[in-house]
Amino acid sequence: MKKLSFVVLVLLIGLALIVGGCGGDGGTTDDGTTDGDEEASGEEMVFRYNVGTEPETMDPHLSTGIPEATIMLQIYEGLTRLNEDGLPEPAIAETIDVSDDGLVYTFHLRDGLVWSNGEALTAEDFEKSWKRVLNPELAADYAYMLWYIKGAEAYNSGEGSVDDVMVTALDEKTLEVTLEAPTSFFTSLVAFKTYYPLYQPAIEEDPEGWHTSADTIVGNGPFKLVSWEQGQMEFVPNENYYDAEAVILDRIMFAMVENESTELTMFETGEIDMTHTVPGQEIPRLEETGELHILPYLGTYYYIFQIEEPPLDDVNVRKALTLAIDREVIVENVTQGGQLPAYAYVPYGIPEPDGVDFREKGGDFFSYDIEEAQRLLAEAGYPGGEGFPSVEILYNTSEMHKMIAEAIQEMWKQNLGIENVTLTNQEWGVYLDTRDEGAFQIARAGWIGDYLDPYTFIDMWMTGSGNNNSRFSNEEYDSLLKDVRMTDDDVARMEMMHRLEEILMEEMPVCPIYYYTDPIMIKDYVKGYVNIATGGKDFKATYIEK
Amino acid sequence: MLGYLIRRFLSALFAIWVVITVTFIFMHLIPGGPFQTEKAIPEAIKENIEARYKLDQPLHIQYLDYLGNVVRGDLGPSYKYRGQTVNDIISERFPVSLQLGLLTFVIAIVLGVGAGIIAALYQGRTPDYITMFFSTIGISVPSFILGTLLMYVFAFRLGLLPAAMWGTPQHVIMPAVALAGLPTAFIARLTRSSMLDVLNQDYMRTALAKGLSRLRIIWVHAVKNAIIPVITYSGPLLAAILTGSFIVENIFAVPGLGKHFVTSIYNRDYTVILGLTIFYSILLIGLNMFVDFAYTLIDPRIKLTGGKE
Numbered sequence: 110m111k112k113l114s115f116v117v118l119v120l121l122i123g124l125a126l127i128v129g130g131c132g133g134d135g136g137t138t139d140d141g142t143t144d145g146d147e148e149a150s151g152e153e154m155v156f157r158y159n160v161g162t163e164p165e166t167m168d169p170h171l172s173t174g175i176p177e178a179t180i181m182l183q184i185y186e187g188l189t190r191l192n193e194d195g196l197p198e199p200a201i202a203e204t205i206d207v208s209d210d211g212l213v214y215t216f217h218l219r220d221g222l223v224w225s226n227g228e229a230l231t232a233e234d235f236e237k238s239w240k241r242v243l244n245p246e247l248a249a250d251y252a253y254m255l256w257y258i259k260g261a262e263a264y265n266s267g268e269g270s271v272d273d274v275m276v277t278a279l280d281e282k283t284l285e286v287t288l289e290a291p292t293s294f295f296t297s298l299v300a301f302k303t304y305y306p307l308y309q310p311a312i313e314e315d316p317e318g319w320h321t322s323a324d325t326i327v328g329n330g331p332f333k334l335v336s337w338e339q340g341q342m343e344f345v346p347n348e349n350y351y352d353a354e355a356v357i358l359d360r361i362m363f364a365m366v367e368n369e370s371t372e373l374t375m376f377e378t379g380e381i382d383m384t385h386t387v388p389g390q391e392i393p394r395l396e397e398t399g400e401l402h403i404l405p406y407l408g409t410y411y412y413i414f415q416i417e418e419p420p421l422d423d424v425n426v427r428k429a430l431t432l433a434i435d436r437e438v439i440v441e442n443v444t445q446g447g448q449l450p451a452y453a454y455v456p457y458g459i460p461e462p463d464g465v466d467f468r469e470k471g472g473d474f475f476s477y478d479i480e481e482a483q484r485l486l487a488e489a490g491y492p493g494g495e496g497f498p499s500v501e502i503l504y505n506t507s508e509m510h511k512m513i514a515e516a517i518q519e520m521w522k523q524n525l526g527i528e529n530v531t532l533t534n535q536e537w538g539v540y541l542d543t544r545d546e547g548a549f550q551i552a553r554a555g556w557i558g559d560y561l562d563p564y565t566f567i568d569m570w571m572t573g574s575g576n577n578n579s580r581f582s583n584e585e586y587d588s589l590l591k592d593v594r595m596t597d598d599d600v601a602r603m604e605m606m607h608r609l610e611e612i613l614m615e616e617m618p619v620c621p622i623y624y625y626t627d628p629i630m631i632k633d634y635v636k637g638y639v640n641i642a643t644g645g646k647d648f649k650a651t652y653i654e655k
Numbered sequence: 656m657l658g659y660l661i662r663r664f665l666s667a668l669f670a671i672w673v674v675i676t677v678t679f680i681f682m683h684l685i686p687g688g689p690f691q692t693e694k695a696i697p698e699a700i701k702e703n704i705e706a707r708y709k710l711d712q713p714l715h716i717q718y719l720d721y722l723g724n725v726v727r728g729d730l731g732p733s734y735k736y737r738g739q740t741v742n743d744i745i746s747e748r749f750p751v752s753l754q755l756g757l758l759t760f761v762i763a764i765v766l767g768v769g770a771g772i773i774a775a776l777y778q779g780r781t782p783d784y785i786t787m788f789f790s791t792i793g794i795s796v797p798s799f800i801l802g803t804l805l806m807y808v809f810a811f812r813l814g815l816l817p818a819a820m821w822g823t824p825q826h827v828i829m830p831a832v833a834l835a836g837l838p839t840a841f842i843a844r845l846t847r848s849s850m851l852d853v854l855n856q857d858y859m860r861t862a863l864a865k866g867l868s869r870l871r872i873i874w875v876h877a878v879k880n881a882i883i884p885v886i887t888y889s890g891p892l893l894a895a896i897l898t899g900s901f902i903v904e905n906i907f908a909v910p911g912l913g914k915h916f917v918t919s920i921y922n923r924d925y926t927v928i929l930g931l932t933i934f935y936s937i938l939l940i941g942l943n944m945f946v947d948f949a950y951t952l953i954d955p956r957i958k959l960t961g962g963k964e
Contacts, residue, residue, distance in 0.1 A: 266699035538687025575695030
C-alpha cells in the first residue's frame with residue numbers, strides 16, 4: 110500500500126511534466142518561424158524586429174512609450190505621417206488649409222477611406238477620437254498633447270464642456286480645428302499617436318479591453334495586427350489601406366526581448382533582422398561588423414543644478430562646473446554609443462522654416478575651457494577649489510549614470526581642485542520624488558523631445574513648470590516664452606527660441622552633457638525603414654533585399 | 656482529520672490577510688507612486704488619473720475597498736499596463752511559468768535525488784566525488800551565468816536551439832536547465848546526507864540480516880526514509896519556481912510571471928504588487944499543505960490529526 114502511494118506520487122509528477130511541459134505548445138507556431146528558414150519555405154518576405162519590451166497598453170490614446178509608438182505606427186495612421194527628416198507629409202488628410210492668422214486648420218480627408226475591417230473612416234471618427242482623449246474619465250497621460258486645441262484644456266481639466274472643444278467634422282471628409290494660439294508644428298502633432306483616429310464601435314462594445322486582443326483592434330495603417338501572444342506580435346499588410354501598393358513586406362514579426370545581450374545573440378544567430386538597442390560595451394566590436402547604425406534621437410542628457418541653495422545659487426559656480434567637463438572623453442570612453450558632446454541644450458535634428466538645423470544655426474554656447482572655469486570659480490570665491498562646500502550628484506541607479514558621474518567627479522577634482530564631490534544613487538521612483546521636491550544639489554536627467562520643435566525643450570524651464578526641477582525663474586524667459594506661444598511668425602518665433610536658449614546657457618540652471626543617439630543593429634538586407642527622431646520606427650515601406 | 660483541515664484553512668486565511676496588510680502598508684511607505692514619469696504631467700491630468708483609479712481616496716478606504724474586491728476574486732486593474740487587470744496578467748502568464756516550472760522541478764527532483772543516492776551509496780569513492788563536484792558548481796554558479804553559457808553554446812555556437820522567446824518545446828529547454836541548476840545541486844546534497852544517515856541506522860543492518868536484496872533495501876527502506884527532507888524542501892521550491900524567475904525569464908525572453916514580481920515594485924504598480932503577493936502566498940501555503948499530506952503517504956509515523964501537531 111505505502112509502496113504504491115510512493116509510486117503514484119512519482120507517476121503524478123511525471124504526468125505533470127507531460128501535461129505541463131508540452132501541453133500548451135501544440136499549434137502556437139505554424140511554420141517554425143524561429144528557425145530562420147522562411148526563405149526555403151516560400152517567397153514570403155518577412156521582417157523581424159525586436160521592439161524591446163511588451164507594450165504597456167495597445168490603446169494609442171493611453172500609451173506614452175516609444176515601443177508602443179513603433180507598434181502603433183504600423184497599424185494606425187494620423188492625418189499626417191512623418192518622413193525621414195521628421196517633417197509631416199499628407200497621410201489620411203490629403204490637403205490641409207491653414208487660416209491666415211494660423212488658428213484654424215481645415216483637414217481634407219482622402220476619398221474612400223476605410224478601416225482595416227472595411228468600414229468607412231470619416232472626419233467624425235477623428236472628432237470623436239480626439240474628444241475621447243480629452244475626456245477626463247479616460248485620464249490619458251498625453252491628453253495635454255491636445256491642449257493646443259481651443260477648449261481642450263478646460264474640458265480635460267473638468268472645467269469646460271465637450272461641446273466647447275473646437276474640433277468639428279464639417280462633413281464626412283472635412284475636419285476643422287481651431288487652436289488656442291498659432292502652433293506652427295500642429296501638422297507634425299497630428300501625426301502623433303494621441304491624435305490617431307480609433308474605430309468607435311469597438312470602443313463602445315468594450316471600453317476597457319478593446320485593445321487587449323488582436324481580434325478587436327481595428328486600425329487604419331499600412332499593416333494590421335493578426336496575433337499577439339507568447340511575447341510575439343505578427344502583422345500582415347492591411348489590404349484596406351489607401352496606400353496598400355506602397356507596402357512591400359508580406360509579414361512583420363515583433364519580438365519583445367528586454368535583455369540586450371540576448372537580443373544581440375538573436376541578431377547574430379539570424380533570429381531577428383533589427384535590434385531596438387545594443388549593449389554599450391559591445392559597440393567597439395560591433396562597429397567592425399558594418400551592421401551597427403547610429404541613428405539620430407532627439408534628446409539631451411544633462412545635469413540639473415538646484416539653484417536655490419549655495420554654492421549652486423551662484424551662476425559662476427554653475428558655469429565653472431559646466432566648463433570643466435570634458436565631454437569628448439565622456440562620449441568616447443564612457444558612453445561609447447556615438448553620442449555627441451553637448452555644448453548647448455537643444456539637440457540636433459530640428460529643422461527651422463528655412464531648412465537649416467536649429468542647433469547648427471544656434472551654434473555652441475561654451476566649450477571645454479579649464480582656464481575660464483578656474484577663473485569663474487575664483488570669482489565665485491573658491492580659488493583653486495579652496496573652501497568649496499561639499500556637493501552631491503544624484504542619479505537613478507544605473508551602471509552608465511554611475512560611470513558618467515564618476516568621470517565628472519574626477520574632472521572637477523583635476524580641473525577645479527574640488528575635492529568633496531560625492532555620488533548618490535536612488536531607485537527610479539525615489540529619485541523622481543527627490544527631484545520633484547528639489548531635495549538635491551546636482552541631479553542627472555534626460556529629455557526626449559515630444560515633437561520636432563525646440564519648444565519641446567525650451568518650455569520646461571518656465572517658472573513653476575512641473576519639469577523645472579532646477580527651480581529656475583527668469584522674468585525675461587517667462588515673458589519671451591509667452592510671446593513664442595502667441596506669435597504666428599515662424600521666423601521670429603525661432604529667433605525668440607534662440608534667445609531663450611541663450612538665456613538658459615547664460616544662467617546655466619542646466620548643464621548639458623551629451624545629445625542622445627539611437628545605436629541599433631540592422632542587417633544589410635533591410636531597406637526602406639524610417640527612423641523617427643522623436644521615437645519610433647516606421648516599416649511601412651520596408652523591404653528585404655537579399 | 657476534518658477538524659484539522661478546517662483549522663489549517665482558517666489559519667491560511669489569517670496568514671493571507673496578514674500578508675495583504677503588511678504588503679499594503681510597506682508598499683505605500685515607498686516614496687513615489689504609480690503614475691510618476693520623468694516628464695511631469697499637468698496637475699489636472701494627474702487628478703484625472705488619480706480619480707479614475709480612486710487613488711485620491713484616503714488610504715484606509717483604499718485598503719478596505721481592496722479587501723472587498725479580493726474577497727470577490729477581483730485583484731483590480733494594473734496601473735502600468737492599462738487595459739489589463741491583475742487577473743489577466745496572472746491568467747496569461749502563469750501557464751507559461753507553470754510549464755517551465757514543472758519541467759524545472761522534475762529535472763531537479765529526478766537528477767537531484769538520483770545523484771544524491773548514488774553519491775551516498777558510493778560514499779568516499781569516485782562517483783561521490785564527481786556528483787559532489789558538480790553539485791558544488793551547481794550551488795555556486797548563479798542561473799544567469801548558467802543561462803548565458805547555455806545560450807552561447809547551444810544557440811550561438813552550435814545553433815541547435817533558438818536563443819530566446821517562447822512557443823515551441825525547444826524554447827523550454829535552456830531556461831529549464833538554467834533554472835534547475837541550483838535546486839538539483841541542493842537536492843543532491845540533501846538526499847546524500849539524509850541517505851547517509853539512514854544507511855547507518857540499525858534497521859538497515861536488520862534488513863540485510865533478514866536476507867533482503869540490496870536493491871530492495873535501498874529502494875524500500877533507505878530511499879523512502881531519506882526522501883522526507885527533499886519533500887519538505889520541494890513545497891517552497893515548487894512555489895518559488897512556479898511563479899517564475901525574473902532573471903532567467905529576462906535572459907530567455909520567457910513571457911512568464913517572474914518579471915512582474917520585480918517590475919511591479921519599480922513601477923509602484925500597487926495592485927500588481929498586492930495581487931502577485933497574494934497569489935504567491937496562496938501557492939506557498941497550498942503547496943506546504945500538500946507536502947504535509949505527502950508525508951503521511953510516505954512515512955506512517957506522521958499522522959495529520961485534529962489534536963496537537
